[in-house]
Amino acid sequence: LNRAKGGKLYFDLINKSSAESLSRLVIHPHQGFIYSACFSHDGTKVASCGASKTLKVFKSTSGEKLAEIQAHEEEVLCCAFTYDDRLIATCSSDRKVKVWNAEQGKLLRAFAEEHEEQVNHCEFTNTARRLLLATCSNDSCMNVKLWNLNKPSSQNTMFGHFEPVNHCCFSPDDSYLSTSCNDGTVKLFQVSSANEWKTIDVRSMFADGEEAIVKCSTWSPDSKRVICAARNAVLVFDVESSDMLLEIRTNRLSMVQYCHACPTSNLLAIAFSNYALELWDLENSKKKADCSGHLSWVQRVQFSNDGSKLLSCSDDQTVRLWETQKVHTSSAIGLKRDSDVLFNNEEIIVSAADNCNRLQVRDGRTASVLFQSEEMSSRIRCTCLSRQPSAVALGQESGSVQVLDVPSGKHLATLQGHTKTVLHCRFSQNGQTLVTSSEDTTIRVWKWQSGECTVLQGHKEQVRCFSLLSDSMNDSSLLSWSFDGTVKVWDIERGERLQDIQAHQGAILSCHVSPDRCLFATTSADKTAKLWSIQSWQCTHTLRGHQECVRSCRFSWDGRRLATGDDNGEIRLWSVEAGSLLKICSRDSKGGMDSLHGGWVSDLHFSPDDSLLISAGGYIKWWSVVTGEALQTFYPTGSALKKIHVSPDFSTFVTIDNIGILYILQRVV
Template structure:
C-alpha cells in the first residue's frame, strides 16, 4: 500500500520520502522489488551515505557519552551523531538528539525543539516537545525509565518524561542558568548545576501523580555556604559506596562534595585557572581543567590520586616525532579540557578538548596510562576545500591521490586523506597528514581563534591548487594571498593583494596555454598574477560594483577567457589579447540578472557556466555569447536557495549547497534532483567531488568535514563518461551492501 500511494504522489513528496529512506538505509524500510523498479524508472533515486566525518561539535560533557555494554562512544558532529568504536570504526546517523540507555547528549535548538530518542540501530522510538527555545542538557535515569531535559536560559524549564510514552510526568521552573545534570544511582532524584545553582530534584515526591498528567517537580537547593556565588560547570552523583554523595566542580577550579543532606561537606583546590567538566566512577573522580590538565581524585575523601598526561601542544607539528609524554617546553600551551566520559568496564576515559580534538586514554593502570586513540579536527568554521588533482605523470605528484586540503577560521590549512591507512601517519591522527599554521602566533590560538573568526578578520577563506599539482594558493580574510609549495607545504610567496577578504581564487587550466592566477575579493577587484614571473601582478580589473563571488578561466590559446560573477547581479566575460605589454583582459560580454549570483562553475566542456542564483535556480550561460541557455532547479525544497554549485569531473552531475543547510545533487542534462543530503548544522561553505568519482566532500560552518560515499551507479556513470575503467568487484560489493 505504501508504494501504491507513492506512485501517485508529487515529485516533492517523493524527494522527502527518499530522504527518509536514506536515514533508514540499514533495513528499516523495505519495498517490493517490482514496484520499486517501477518507481526508479520514473524517478531516479540514488542512495548517498555518510562514509567519514572529520569533526566534533561537543560543547560540554552533555554532548559526550559512552555505552559500557558495547564500548561505543557517542558525540555530535553538526546534526549528525557519531558512534565510534576503539577500532576506529564509525556509524553515523543524521539526527538531532541521540541517547544510549544510560546517558544523553545535547538536545536541539531553535523554535519549539524536540528531544528524540533513537535506537543505536537507527530507528526513532520516542520524542517529546516541552521546551520553547532549546535544550541545554539531557540525561537518562540510571534505570533507563525516565529522561530529564533542561531548557535554555530563556526557557528555564526542567522536565522529566516517560520516554516510552512520550509524555512529561513532572516539570518545574529554575531561576538560574543550568549547564549540567546527573541522575542518582537509584534514580530517585537528579541534580542540576549552573550559575550559583545546585539543586536536588526528587521523583519520589510525585508518587501520587495522576495518569497522563504533569505534576510540579519537587526540588531542594543545595546548601552552598561560602560558595553560594560560584558558577558550577560540572555535576555527578556518586556510585557504589558513595552513591549518597554528589560531586560538583566550579569554573574557578574547586572540587566540591555534597553529603546526603545536600550540604557542601568538603572541597579541594584543583590548582588550575579554570575547570569545566567532571566524571565520577566507583573508584575515581576525573576533573577536566584548563591547559589540558585532568586531575584524578578518590571519591571517598577527595584524596589526590594523579594527573593524566596532557594532549598535544597547541601548534603541534604532526611530523615531529615527540609525544605527549615528552617534558613540556617553556611557554608551551595546551587545549583546555571540555568534556569527559568514562567506561568503567574497559577503563577507557574519553576526553574532548576545546580545540576540537578527541583523546581516549586507558586508565586501567594509573601508573602507566596509554593513549588508545586521538584525532585533531578544525576548531572553527571551515571555509574551503580542494581535492588534489589527477596528474598525467603520477610521479610528479606531491601528495597521495586521495588527499584533500581544508582551511578554516582557526588559521590552519589541514591535509587529509580518505583511504584507510595501513599504519598511522603520525602520533595524533589516522586521517590527518599535516597542519599548516598560517600567520604569526597562530600556533597558540584556542578560543581566541573562534572569537577572531567571528569578527571577520582571522582565518583562511579560500584555497586553490595549481593544475600541475605543485602549488597551493590561499586567500585569507584580511586580503592576503599566500602561495605554498605542496611538496613541503612551505610558504613561497605572500602578497597583500586586497583590502578585504579574498572570496575566490582560480588558476588557469593547462588548456589555456598560459599560467595565471586570479584572485577576487569583497573589495570588488580582480587581480591577475603571472606564475612564470613569481606571481607578479599582471592586471587589475574593476568592472564589478559589489563583492565578487566567483571567477573562472576557460578557452584555449590564443582565445583565453575569464568569467566572473558577483553580488552586483552581473556576469562579466573578459577576453585576453596579446599586446606589447603582455596579456591583457578586456570586456567582451556583460550580463545583468535580476537576482544575486552566489557561485559559479564551468561544465566539463568549459564552454558553459552554471551559476547559483538567489531565486533558487541554477542558470547556465554560454561563455562565447553570454546568452542564457537553460534554467535548472537549484534546490529540492522551497525553503533553501543554492549558495554554492560544483560540477563533478565528468560533467554528469552537479551539487548545490543550500541556505536550508541541505546538499542537493542533480543530473546536469535533465536537471532532475537525484539525492538530497542532510547532516551539517550550519550552511555548507564548499563541496568537491573526488577525482575517482566515488565521494562528495563537504565542509561547513559547523567546523566539520563530511565525506559522502556516492551510489555505485553514480560512480559508474561518471567513470564511463570520463573514459575510466569500471570499479573493481570489491568496490561494487561494498557499494551494493549499503543500498540493499
C-alpha cells in the same frame, strides 16, 4: 555518519578502516539546538531533547531511532533516565515536568502546577534504594523540588536559593543533592530531610564585581569532591571542608557550559562555548584530550555509567559519541586541510601536511603513506601534485617553495623569492611550470627545474588564489584575485598584466572560469556574486540575495547555471544567461532531510551531466540540481571542510576535516 533522503544511499565512505577517529558516532536527531542528551544506565540507548520540543531515543551503537515523542509545548531543556531505564523524565520552558515510558513513549506523569517558571534540569536518583526525581527552575524561591512518582505533588521543596537554579545533581550514593545557582553558590542538601547541609561560595573565587553564575555541578565517584562550572573555570571543592582543591581555567573568551565526572575514574569532561570538548585527569590536573568536531556551543556532556563512552550535544544539532579510552590515549597523526589530490584511473594520490609539519603523500584507497618528508622548519601552508613529471610542491610560511619527487621523496628544487607565506601553488598541465601566490601580494611563475622565475606584481593585498584561463599548452593567460577586491589577468610567459578589474567593494573569496572559457564568476565578502565576459572584461550580471559573505562558486558543465554558497550555509543556483535566481537549495529540503548546511559553504562541484551538485562546509551534501532537494548528507567526525576534491567522473570524493581525518567517498548508484 550518512543520512540519505528516503533511506537511499547515494555515496558511501570507502576508507572506513583508515578513518578511525575519536568520535565514534555522529547523530543528527533534531531540527534545532540540542540542549540535553543522556545515556541509559546500561549504556545501550541515548535520549536527547532541545528546541524542537521533542524527545528522541536512539541506539548508542548505531544511532538507530527507537522512539520520538512530541514532549512539550515549548523547548525541552533536559531529559533523564531512571536507574532501571524504564522511565524518562523531561522538563521544559513550559514549566512542566513529565515522565514517560521509555519503551512505548507513553506519558505516565505530568507535574504542571508547582514550578512557576521554566524548569532547567531534572535528574533521577542513581540507585534502586528509593526512586526520586529532582528538578530545579527559575522560580523566585521554591525552585528545587523532589518528586515521588507515586504522589501527585512534590514530596519536598528545598529552600535556600532566591535566584534561578540551573542544575541539580545527586551524589553517587544518593545521600546529597547539589544545586547550582545564578547567585554564585552551590548548595548541598540532605536528600532524606531536604535540609540544607552547607553552601559553597563559588562567587568568592572570582574577582570582586565579577558575575559568577554556576552552570552545573558534578560529584567525584567517591562523593568526597564536588566539581562546579562557573564563567571560564571549573572548580573542584572538598565536600567536608568546602576548600577548593583544584581550579581549571580557560581563556576569558570561552565560557564553560557544562562538566561531568566519570563514574569509574578520575576523568572529567568539560564542554565550552568555543565548540570544544576537553578531557581532564583530576588526579594529576592534566588535560588528556581535545575532542574536536562540533560546529557550535557544546551544551552537555555525559559519561556512560561504566565510563567507557562519552556523549556531547550541541547547538549544531548533533549528538556525538566518543570512546573514552580511545580519546584518552589517542596520539594519531592528523593531516592538514590544505591538500591536493590526483585521480589517475583507479589510483588516488593525496598530498597534505601533517600535524608534525611533515609532507605526506598517501595512497588514497589504502591510506598507506607513499612517502613522508622530514619535519620542516617552517610551517607548510599549501601543496600541489604534478602528474608528469611525478612531483609534489609545497609552499611554506617562510616564503620558500620546495619540489620533491613522488614516490621517492627525493628533493628536486628549492625556490626562494617570496618574502611572506605562500598561500597557493599549482603546476601547469605539462608539469614544467609551477605558479605560486603569496601574502607578499605577488605571483611567481617558476621554471622550477632551472630556477628561472617571472614575478607578477600589482595586487595590493595577499593573493590567495589564481586560475589558469585554459588547460591548453598554447594559452598562457592566468586569472588572479585578491582581498583588495580586484581581478587581474596576466600573460605568464611575458610577465605582462593584460587586464585590471575592480570587481568588488569587498575581498574576493572565490573565482571560477566557465567550461567554454567565455565567462568567469567572482564572489565576495560584499555578499554579491558577479558574472564577467572574458571577451570584453565587463560585468554581465550582478547576483544579489545572499545575506552573508559569498564564499564559493562553480559553473555547471553546460555553462547554463552558476552555483554560489555563502557563510550562512545557503546555496543558490542562478541562470547564467539571465542572471536570475533559479533555486535556493537550503530552503527546498524535504522528506526529513535537514536544511542547514552546517558552516560556510567552502566548495561546490557539479556532476558531468549537471544533475547533481556536491557542497562542502561543516558537512558534505549532495543535491538534486532540478529540485534543489538534499539527497544525502555526510557528517564528518570533525568539521570546517575547506575543499572537496572530485574525480572527473564524479564517482570519488576526497576531503580532510579540521581534526586531520582523511575521507574518501565513493558513489554507489
